[in-house]
Amino acid sequence: MKINLRNIAAYLVAKIKIISGKPNKIIEQCKNGDLILSIYTHNMSKHQLNQIIRWMKKKGISFISIEELNAMMDQNQEMPKGKSIITMDDGWNNNIDIMSFCEKLRFPICIFLTTDPIENGGGYWWSYVKKAKEMGLKVRNVDWYKKLENSEREKAIVELRKLIEIKREGLKPYMIKSHSHSDWVSFGSHTKHHPILPKCDENKMEYEILEAHHKLKQWIGKTVPYFAYPNGSYGIREIEILKKHKFKLAFTTKPYPIKLKETDPFQIPRCEILEHVSLAENICRITGTWIK
Numbered sequence: 001m002k003i004n005l006r007n008i009a010a011y012l013v014a015k016i017k018i019i020s021g022k023p024n025k026i027i028e029q030c031k032n033g034d035l036i037l038s039i040y041t042h043n044m045s046k047h048q049l050n051q052i053i054r055w056m057k058k059k060g061i062s063f064i065s066i067e068e069l070n071a072m073m074d075q076n077q078e079m080p081k082g083k084s085i086i087t088m089d090d091g092w093n094n095n096i097d098i099m100s101f102c103e104k105l106r107f108p109i110c111i112f113l114t115t116d117p118i119e120n121g122g123g124y125w126w127s128y129v130k131k132a133k134e135m136g137l138k139v140r141n142v143d144w145y146k147k148l149e150n151s152e153r154e155k156a157i158v159e160l161r162k163l164i165e166i167k168r169e170g171l172k173p174y175m176i177k178s179h180s181h182s183d184w185v186s187f188g189s190h191t192k193h194h195p196i197l198p199k200c201d202e203n204k205m206e207y208e209i210l211e212a213h214h215k216l217k218q219w220i221g222k223t224v225p226y227f228a229y230p231n232g233s234y235g236i237r238e239i240e241i242l243k244k245h246k247f248k249l250a251f252t253t254k255p256y257p258i259k260l261k262e263t264d265p266f267q268i269p270r271c272e273i274l275e276h277v278s279l280a281e282n283i284c285r286i287t288g289t290w291i292k
C-alpha cells in the first residue's frame with residue numbers, strides 16, 4: 001500500500017466493513033453458487049495481484065477463464081460454486097509480468113487491449129493530459145476531456161502530443177503473439193484508441209471497435225469475441241454494434257457480481273481493484289461492498 005492520507009483513511013473504513021461481516025457474506029454467497037465474483041484492474045503488479053489471489057484462494061474461491069464464462073452463459077449452465085473471473089484493461093506494459101506469472105501459476109486471466117498504443121507506442125490519451133498538468137501547462141482534468149465530443153477530444157490530444165513525449169505505455173505486439181496459444185492468458189478488445197464510445201458518431205464508434213477486433217485477429221490468429229467498454233461507457237447503440245459483429249461477451253464497470261440467469265452477456269458487471277491501496281480496501285472492492 002502506498003502510504004498517504006487517502007489510503008490510510010480508506011484502510012480504516014475497509015477494516016470496519018470487514019469487521020461488520022459484509023465482505024464475508026458475499027464470499028459465502030459465492031461459495032453457495034449464488035454469484036460469480038467479477039474483478040478487473042489495470043496496471044497492477046504481480047506481487048499485489050498475487051496477494052489478492054492468495055486471499056481469495058484461502059477463502060475457498062477458485063478462478064474461471066473468459067472462455068469458461070462464455071460457455072456457461074451460452075449453454076445456460078447452472079451457477080458454479082466459489083468461482084471468480086479476473087480481467088485487466090488497456091494492455092499496460094507491466095502486464096507482461098502478470099502474463100508470465102499466470103502461466104507459471106496456471107491462473108486464468110483475460111486482458112482487454114487498446115490496440116493503437118500497442119501497435120504504435122506512445123501513451124494512452126489521458127496520460128498526455130496528466131503529464132501536461134505535471135508540466136504546469138494549462139489543461140483541464142481528464143474527466144473534463146471525457147465529456148467532450150470525441151472529435152474535440154481528439155483535436156485537443158493531438159495538440160498535447162505535439163508538446164509532450166511519452167514513452168511506450170502498452171505491451172508490444174510480439175508479447176501478445178507469444179501468448180496467443182496460452183491456456184491461461186486470453187485477450188479481448190478494448191477499441192483502437194480508447195475513446196468514450198457514446199461521444200463518438202456512429203461510424204467512428206464502429207470503426208474503433210472493428211479496428212481493434214481485426215488487429216487482435218492478426219496478432220492472435222483467430223477471432224476474439226470478447227470486449228470491454230472503454231471507461232465503462234456504453235449505450236444500446238454500442239451493444240447493437242457488438243451483436244452485429246458477433247461478439248459474445250462485453251464487460252462494463254458496474255460494480256456487481258455476475259449471476260448467470262440474470263446477467264446480460266453484453267453488460268457483464270465488474271468490480272475494480274486498485275493498485276497501491278490496502279488489501280483490506282481491495283477485499284471490500286472484490287466483494288462489491290466498497291460502495292455500499
Ligand SMILES: [Zn+2]
Pocket residue numbers: 089090190194230231
Ligand atoms: Zn480502459
